[in-house]
Amino acid sequence: MSNSFELCVGPIHPALKEPIQLDFEVEGERVKNVSFKLGQVHRAIExxxxxxxxxxxxxxxxxxxxICNVCHPMAFSMALEKIAEIEVPKRAEYIRVINAELERIHSHILWAGVAAHELGFDSVMHYTWRVREKVLDIIEMLNGNRITKGVFMIGGVRRDVKKEHIPKIRQALQYYRDCYAKLEKIFxxxxxxxxxxxDIGVLxxxxxxxxxxxxxxxxxxxVKKxxxxxxxxxxxxxxxIKPVTPEIAGLKARGDTFDRILVRLLEVKQSIDLIEQCLNDLPAGPILAEPVLQKLLVQLKGVEGESIALQEAPRGELIHYLKMAAQDSPYAWKVRAPTYANLPPLIPMLSGCEIADIPIVAASIDPCISCTNRVVQIDNDDSILSMDKLRELSVQKTNKILREVKK
Amino acid sequence: MKPAGVVNSFKKEFENNIEIHTSEHGKGKKKTVRVWITVKNKDFKKAVRHLFKLQEFPHFSVSSGTDLGKEIEIINHFVLNYGERLKAIPVSIKVKLPKRKPEMETITDLFPSAIISEQEKMEMLGITIKGIPRNRVFTDESMPSNAFPWRKDSKGVEKIARNLHEEKRGNKK
Known part of the structure; x- marks a missing residue:
């Protein structure tokens, strides 16, 4: 007789905030086998x-x-710029890096908070997310918005880094240098x-x-990718720039959850340094190859060819394949977000770990599941609830609880 | 190995049974080279295996797919020489499948992580990849089994998408 049990985590589960279903075969507290199902929130973006x-x-x-709203428009722009042979002005290339590295800082610190939460340290989660606010303020100062920034354009960027911005960015970088020692001590x-x-969740x-x-x-x-x-x-x-591995901190890479925390923290430090380099070397000049959008659209309408753009998003390699056929819209567009590639490695990481370690090990790849799903379904089926119905039910339940409390 | 080395190695192995070209962009440190290879379906697996002669662990990024009209083109994107400053070479291997029999072999025995990409191509383009199960991964069970979102012919989903208000999707059968 088998001593194993099936345990299903997700697609909606308190331990995982994003829709993926992990099916475990467990013996006691120990995970024997694991498989995953994804696709619960496919949005047909391509x-x-x-x-x-x-x-x-x-x-x-x-x-x-x-989170990666710099990387995706940048990768799409890069693929199209290759096909249309558009040369991006040098100043815009530096501004692209500044935006990408600000995004990496906010993504990695956001993740550190999630990791702390999964470990049960909610005070650390609140600390890291407070620290993250500074970079969001800088992003807002530069682009007018904290999250979706609308800063990218084919052939450059839409917003410049102005002279008066530079001291404020430097001040924020110093703030992160000062916080780093505390983050290092905590994590x-x-x-x-x-x-x-x-030695938990080893890959x-x-x-x-x-x-x-x-x-x-x-x-x-x-792996120095x-x-x-x-x-x-x-x-x-x-x-x-050099790839960040645990060796940089003088440690042998063990591929465990600790090493994944270490690498992301070191990458925050690296991003601070890269932004500083960009501010020091920021050349003068235009920020767009073609500032008149109507002209640009006419130019793009005539292009034919295919290309791929590779990018290092905060979670890893991001790839956009684009094929243009002298039409208004692309003939083909394929997006591969990094989590797509990091899901298969979850299997060896989770195999053999204990049930209590599942949340932190799963979180350690910094999964962005919705990135891997690209259909909102509107349904009249009773088993699927509309927003209004959910609201109605929640009001009914709250009233029921209130009545019970008053008794 | 430089991009020319990759090109020569494939040419030597496949002689006239291959179309290969590179696309170059930028100058100096900004110069990048991408290698594009088109092989016949029967040589596809051999071409993917050939990558292992060039690097012990070639990197598989993703496969993309396009409806070209009479054929469906599947492109598997790989990266060689990663880990070396400014030396990585993206290598894309294309295969064209006739619509009357769009079948190809799986590469999951060489790249286990290709399973998600391959299942997506089956689901989105209606091709068959021999050696892996046909599971729904991204589309809803209520999607008709003969509709494929990335097809540009009558098997596409334009009509379904236009008339979503008429669809009673998800109703229990």
Missing amino acids: WAGMRRNPIQILYLAERICG LKDASIKARTR SKKEALKLCAVGPTARASG DIRVDFAYAAYPWLD
Whole structure:
């Protein structure tokens, strides 16, 4: 007789905030096998993109992911710029990097908060998210918005970094340098965090290579993949940058949850340095190859060809494939967000771990599940509830509780 | 290995049974080279295996797919030489499948992580990939089994998308 049980986590589960279903076979507290199902929130974004013009797609691409809303429009722009042979002005390339690295800082710190929450340290979660506010303020100052920024354009950027912005950005970078020691102490020195993450959720270097892991997940296992370094774009070819692995901190890569925390924290430091380099070297000049959008659209309507753009998003390699056929809309557009690549490595990470470790191990790849799903379904079926019906039911329940409390 | 080395290695192995070209962009440190290879369906797996002769662990990024009218084109995107400053080479291997029999082999024995990409191509384009199960991953069960979102012919979903208000999707059968 088998001693194993089936345990299902997700697609809606308090331990995972995004819609993925993880099916576990457990023996006691130990996970024996794991498989996953995704696709619960497919939004048909590529399909919709193939019915829009390239400028409209920029704003659609930005909405693939609330966190990586710099990377997607940038990757789409880069693919199209290659096909249309548009040369991006040098100043715009530096501004693209500044925006991308500000996004990495806010994404990694956001993740640190989620990791703390999954470990049960909600005070740390609140601290990290308070620290994150500073970078969001800078993003708002530069682009007029905290999250969806609308800063990208094919052939450059829409908003310049002004002279008066630079001291404020530098001040924010110093703020993060000052906070870094505290974050390091909390995440890397705390005995409880170490006990919950060291040698937990291990992804060996060989598995990371074989399963084509990307981003900090791969680098924590000692795989030096980083598109900013290997296949540099924007201003990265001119910047001093190395892939961040645990070796940088003098440690041997073990590929565990602790190493994935370490790599992301070191990458915050790296992003501060990269922004500083960009501010020092920021060249003067235009920020758009073609500032008149009507002219740009006419130019883009005539282009034919295909290209791929690779990008290092906060979660790893992001790829956009684009095919243009002298039409208003792309003939084909394929988006592959990094979490797509980091889901298969979850299987060896979770196999053999304890049930209590599932939330932190799953969170350690910094999953962005909605990125991997690209149909909102409106349904009259009684088993699927509309927003109004849900509201009605919640009001009924609240009234019922109130009546019971008054008794 | 430089991009020319990748091109020569494929040419030597496949002689006239391959179309190969590179696309170059930028100058100096900004120069990037992408390698594009088109192979016949029967040589597709051999071409993917050839990547392992160039690097122990080639990186599989994703596969994209396009309805070209009479054929469906599947492109598998790989990266070689990662981990070296400014030396990575994206290699895209294309195969064209006739619509009357759009079948190809799986590469999940070489790249286990390709399973999501391959299932997506089956679901979105209505092709068959031999060796993996045909599961619904991204589309809803109520989507007709002969409708494929990325097809540009009568098997596409334009009509369904236009008349969503007429669809009673999700009703229990």
